[in-house]
Amino acid sequence: MNISIIGGGAVGLFFASQWSKDHCVTLWTRTDMQAEMIQRDGLYIFENGNENVQYIQSKKIGCQPLQADLIVVAVKQYNMKDVMGELTNAKSHSIMFIQNGMGHLDLLDKLPHHHIYTASVEHGLVKINGGTIQVNGRNKTNIGAFRGGTEEIIDHLQTDSFRFEWRENIHHMMIEKMAANAIINPLTAMLNVKNGQIAQNEHYRSIAKDLCREFASVFSYKSEEETFESVLSICKNTAYNESSMLKDVKEGRLTEIDAIVGVLVKEAEKKGCHVPLFRMIYNMIKGKENMPPLMSN
Amino acid sequence: MNISIIGGGAVGLFFASQWSKDHCVTLWTRTDMQAEMIQRDGLYIFENGNENVQYIQSKKIGCQPLQADLIVVAVKQYNMKDVMGELTNAKSHSIMFIQNGMGHLDLLDKLPHHHIYTASVEHGLVKINGGTIQVNGRNKTNIGAFRGGTEEIIDHLQTDSFRFEWRENIHHMMIEKMAANAIINPLTAMLNVKNGQIAQNEHYRSIAKDLCREFASVFSYKSEEETFESVLSICKNTAYNESSMLKDVKEGRLTEIDAIVGVLVKEAEKKGCHVPLFRMIYNMIKGKENMPPLMSN
Numbered sequence: 009m010n011i012s013i014i015g016g017g018a019v020g021l022f023f024a025s026q027w028s029k030d031h032c033v034t035l036w037t038r039t040d041m042q043a044e045m046i047q048r049d050g051l052y053i054f055e056n057g058n059e060n061v062q063y064i065q066s067k068k069i070g071c072q073p074l075q076a077d078l079i080v081v082a083v084k085q086y087n088m089k090d091v092m093g094e095l096t097n098a099k100s101h102s103i104m105f106i107q108n109g110m111g112h113l114d115l116l117d118k119l120p121h122h123h124i125y126t127a128s129v130e131h132g133l134v135k136i137n138g139g140t141i142q143v144n145g146r147n148k149t150n151i152g153a154f155r156g157g158t159e160e161i162i163d164h165l166q167t168d169s170f171r172f173e174w175r176e177n178i179h180h181m182m183i184e185k186m187a188a189n190a191i192i193n194p195l196t197a198m199l200n201v202k203n204g205q206i207a208q209n210e211h212y213r214s215i216a217k218d219l220c221r222e223f224a225s226v227f228s229y230k231s232e233e234e235t236f237e238s239v240l241s242i243c244k245n246t247a248y249n250e251s252s253m254l255k256d257v258k259e260g261r262l263t264e265i266d267a268i269v270g271v272l273v274k275e276a277e278k279k280g281c282h283v284p285l286f287r288m289i290y291n292m293i294k295g296k297e298n299m300p301p302l303m304s305n
Numbered sequence: 306m307n308i309s310i311i312g313g314g315a316v317g318l319f320f321a322s323q324w325s326k327d328h329c330v331t332l333w334t335r336t337d338m339q340a341e342m343i344q345r346d347g348l349y350i351f352e353n354g355n356e357n358v359q360y361i362q363s364k365k366i367g368c369q370p371l372q373a374d375l376i377v378v379a380v381k382q383y384n385m386k387d388v389m390g391e392l393t394n395a396k397s398h399s400i401m402f403i404q405n406g407m408g409h410l411d412l413l414d415k416l417p418h419h420h421i422y423t424a425s426v427e428h429g430l431v432k433i434n435g436g437t438i439q440v441n442g443r444n445k446t447n448i449g450a451f452r453g454g455t456e457e458i459i460d461h462l463q464t465d466s467f468r469f470e471w472r473e474n475i476h477h478m479m480i481e482k483m484a485a486n487a488i489i490n491p492l493t494a495m496l497n498v499k500n501g502q503i504a505q506n507e508h509y510r511s512i513a514k515d516l517c518r519e520f521a522s523v524f525s526y527k528s529e530e531e532t533f534e535s536v537l538s539i540c541k542n543t544a545y546n547e548s549s550m551l552k553d554v555k556e557g558r559l560t561e562i563d564a565i566v567g568v569l570v571k572e573a574e575k576k577g578c579h580v581p582l583f584r585m586i587y588n589m590i591k592g593k594e595n596m597p598p599l600m601s602n
Contacts, residue, residue, distance in 0.1 A: 198495065199589065201596075211592030215585050284581050288512050292496065295508030299498075 009164060010034075012074055012100075014091055015082035016042045016066075018133035018252075019106055021141045023080060025051050026170040028062045034076070036069040038087075042138040043068045054136070055143040074098035078161075081105045085267035088112045095119060102157060106149075108189045109267035110182050116154055123156040126178050128185040132246055144249060146170075150185075152178035183227045187235050188242050189268045191219045193253035194289045197263070197296075200254065204247025207240050215285075216240070222283045226276045257296050265293040306461060307331075309371055309397075311388055312379035313339045313363075315430035316403055318438045320377060322348050323467040325359045331373070333366040335384075339435040340365045351433070352440040371395035375458075378402045382564035385409045392416060399454060403446075405486045406564035407479050413451055420453040423475050425482040429543055441546060443467075447482075449475035480524045484532050485539050486565045488516045490550035491586045494560065494593075497551065501544025504537050512582075513537070519580045523573045554593050562590040 009031045013020050016037035024035045028051075035051075037043045046066035053060040069091065079100045083091055085107040092115060095103065102123035105116060116124055132144035151162065152175035159174040166172040175181040195206055195215060206212045220236040230238075256263040269290045276283040306328045310317050313334035321332045325348075332348075334340045343363035350357040366388065376397045380388055382404040389412060392400065399420035402413060413421055429441035448459065449472035456471040463469040472478040492503055492512060503509045517533040527535075553560040566587045573580040 199592065205596075209592045209595060211588040211595065215588045215592075218581065218585065284515065285585050288515065288582055288585065291508040291512045295496065295506045295512075298506060298508065299502075 009077040010075075011078045011080065012036060012076035013080045013082055014069060014074075014094075015084075015087075016046070016138060017082060017084070018135040018141050019129055020080075020082035021051055021135065021139075022053075022131065022133050022143065023082065024064050025053050025060070025062045025141075026167065027165070028064045030167070033064050035064055035066040036074070037066060037138075038069060038083075040068045042066070046139045049139055052136075052140040053143060054140070069094060074100065076100050077102070079103045081107070083107075084264060085109050085112050086262060086264065088115055092118070102161065104151070105154070107267070108264055109186060109271050110179075111267050111271045113154070121155075124154040125151050125157050125161065126154045126182065127151040127172075128181055132249055134250075145246070148173050150175045150181050152176065152181055154178055180229055183229065184238065186268060186272065187220070187223050187227070187230075188239055189264070190223060190272050190286070191216055191239050192243060193251045193263075194265060194269055194293050195219070196251040197253040197257045198289065198292050200258075202247065203243045203249045203251060207243035207247070213240070216243075219285055219289070222276075222281075222285055223272070225281045226272060226279060226283065253293070257293065260299075263293055263297060265290060265297070269293070306374040307372075308375045308377065309333060309373035310377045310379060311366060311371075311391075312381075312384075313343070313435060314379060314381070315432040315438050316426055317377075317379035318348055318432065318436075319350070319428065319430050319440065320379065321361050322350050322357070322359045322438075323464065324462070325361045327464070330361050332361055332363040333371070334363060334435075335366060335380075337365045339363070343436045346436055349433075349437040350440060351437070366391060371397065373397050374399070376400045378404070380404075381561060382406050382409050383559060383561065385412055389415070399458065401448070402451070404564070405561055406483060406568050407476075408564050408568045410451070410479075418452075421451040422448050422454050422458065423451050423479065424448040424469075425478055429546055431547075442543070445470050447472045447478050449473065449478055451475055477526055480526065481535065483565060483569065484517070484520050484524070484527075485536055486561070487520060487569050487583070488513055488536050489540060490548045490560075491562060491566055491590050492516070493548040494550040494554045495586065495589050497555075499544065500540045500546045500548060504540035504544075510537070513540075516582055516586070519573075519578075519582055520569070522578045523569060523576060523580065550590070554590065557596075560590055560594060562587060562594070566590070 011027055011031045012034045013024050014036045024033050027033050043066040050061040050063045074094055079098055103121050104125040104127055106127045128150045130147035134142045136142055148171040150173050162172040162174055206216050216239055217236050221232045224232040224235050253263050269286055273286055273290055308324055308328045309331045310321050311333045321330050324330050340363040347358040347360045371391055376395055400418050401422040401424055403424045425447045427444035431439045433439055445468040447470050459469040503513050513536055514533050518529045521529040521532050550560045566583055570583055570587055
């Protein structure tokens with residue numbers, strides 16, 4: 009297949025490396041510099057103490073129209089609007105979106121394409137620099153159809169070491185992912201701790217439980233206990249992982265707080281649910297976004 | 306007067322320096338080292354670019370029985386229990402307590418002395434080391450009677466540059482102080498910002514407002530708006546100040562969270578008020594207390 013991946017973050021780089029043997033992959037990046045670096049030096053993957061290089065095609069997004077069998081959109085949700093123009097005009101059989109949160113689903117409605125998938129990634133990935141990632145743990149990618157599309161796509165995409173799982177209900181899939189993101193990401197970012205501490209420290213665990221109660225009151229398809237169990241298990245499985253939001257806060261970058269907790273708070277308002285703790289978490293991170301990096305950490 | 310001050314923190318050192326000209330002051334410290342250092346080198350006060358030295362008597366607490374016209378207790382609330390034995394046997398006309406929070410009032414009930422005052426300090430003080438403080442701003446000390454005692458004590462204690470104000474209702478006085486401490490201290494400690502940021506950053510201000518709502522629901526003698534106004538005004542007046550709790554968290558020390566927010570949460574439970582935000586703030590700081598200093602910042 010011809011696969012175009014948009015986004016040079018950890019997920020984009022990882023997917024490009026996994027498909028590069030069986031498919032013709034092009035990675036589209038935001039900057040010329042990253043595209044040139046990857047095109048020239050290849051993509052480095054560190055995993056279990058081993059180093060691997062994959063050579064793939066890489067271009068700056070916008071330098072030519074998109075055309076591929078499958079386009080994978082792996083940019084952060086707050087950058088979705090920047091690529092919508094390219095996507096609307098893209099010639100492609102299928103598009104797959106890998107964003108946290110659910111705020112981008114409205115945007116997908118506007119696309120003309122017949123096959124649109126959404127996915128949620130359960131791999132532990134860290135971007136070291138523009139051409140290097142570290143794989144801290146492989147799990148799977150959940151995928152489902154937003155419009156059109158069938159389970160068969162998985163047969164084309166997965167390999168033994170790069171698994172996909174079909175999900176009939178993409179809303180449930182995304183809500184599950186959102187619970188983890190809405191609780192683990194901002195908490196670790198605020199407290200400046202690795203994921204494992206949320207499960208290990210009794211006081212932090214107690215905060216996570218209170219947040220699960222609020223979360224389950226808004227998205228009630230799983231109970232407070234089920235949500236808490238799933239959040240704890242992710243914290244334990246990714247104990248030594250530094251969440252992406254903690255990294256963003258440390259480096260004074262924009263975070264995904266609007267896409268995740270912002271959307272949750274709005275949904276709560278719509279449904280008349282009270283989520284004072286999420287409001288406070290939202291304001292804590294949002295306040296940090298408005299401060300220069302040196303002050304915020 | 307013979308005045309004994311217990312506690313070699315910023316408040317103890319400042320009070321000792323202010324009274325040393327007109328009274329016979331003894332400063333009682335927790336360690337031999339600090340007592341010897343002050344006894345030998347004097348007490349250094351930095352203020353408005355000037356340096357001042359005062360020579361006073363300093364001893365380690367417990368090395369001999371306490372006997373004075375006035376004993377001033379300026380230890381942190383969580384150290385109160387350590388000095389209660391000394392105090393119970395102390396021969397003194399009056400005792401004055403300067404602690405944050407209200408948790409120590411139960412302890413005062415057990416003391417046999419006829420004149421017991423409580424006070425709350427509005428000076429901006431920073432301890433530089435065991436024998437040096439910096440005065441960032443002078444305001445006043447509020448004082449009232451817990452048992453016995455009269456307004457006349459102020460005439461003996463105050464000078465032109467070291468003012469006292471009599472308060473008929475010490476509970477109101479302490480609640481006012483508690484509002485500031487329960488909101489500004491943990492918020493600045495969590496967010497790692499100076500006091501001014503709480504007023505300046507719209508997101509942090511919004512958190513402070515929500516906390517004022519919870520505070521006013523528990524201690525209702527002032528409204529949410531009055532509480533918020535007073536908290537904001539303190540943040541602005543002490544804009545460049547780093548709160549004591551932020552300092553404690555940075556250095557991995559015990560904080561006053563139990564004495565302040567812990568007491569508030571318990572009081573809320575007693576009254577059937579919901580204070581989810583204070584519970585979360587409590588758990589955030591409490592969780593940090595249980596972590597090694599290098600991880601917490």
